[in-house]
Amino acid sequence: MAALPKAILFDLDDTLIRAYAQPEEAWTRLLHVFAAHLDAHDAQSIDRVRVAVMEEARAFWNDRAEAAKWRLNIPGARRLSVRRGLARLGRADDELADRIADAFTELRRTEYRLYPDAHATVDALRDAGVRLALVTNGASETQRAKIERFELAHRFHHIQIEGEFGQGKPELAVYRHALERLDVPAADAWMVGDNYEWEVVAPQQLGMCGIWYDPFGAGVPAHATAQPTRIIKRLSELVE
Ligand SMILES: [Mg+2]
Structure with a gap:
């Protein structure tokens, strides 16, 4: 095992569990179910709806203040983006939009999957004496349900959820608090995650190592101002 x-x-x-990755495919699949309701009878019409919904979603997720608010109510955010997407296509129908959004939320929930090497990697690190924290954005209820479903709670020395702590990544206070709870200085800590801004750029500002988890090989974003300390495609690379 490396140092x-x-x-x-x-x-x-999308680091320990696969949750929201590759939304294009999931939306396309779900919108096919609603094809008759949407009067969308071919792949092209389905894709028009998908693009409208995803662009509306992207618009408020790109707004940092809006995103921080909606992260605590993702089902609500989905309803809003579908309502806006349908309206943009001239087919405003809030009742249908909410049914589609809620079906998407349920589809995603049923398809959450633990990455196959997650438990073994975390357990090996813990056995090697590494202090471990789980630091996640989102609402308490949603995130706690995932932590329970995937048997994660007992594996970590500290669990910090945005909806409970009161602040989310990339606020530096989030990392400072977790380090304090683990009683480890920033220079002796790594942050591992799939979000470039939150899990590479922000922790590096504190002197932590930012390890970027890039399972689909997306590569470092062209506009990136910071380089990850390390890029991994599988979690188990951490203990090889
Ligand atoms: Mg993530």
């Missing part, structure tokens, strides 16, 4: 730090902070969604 390990005193502490590692893990992201949850």
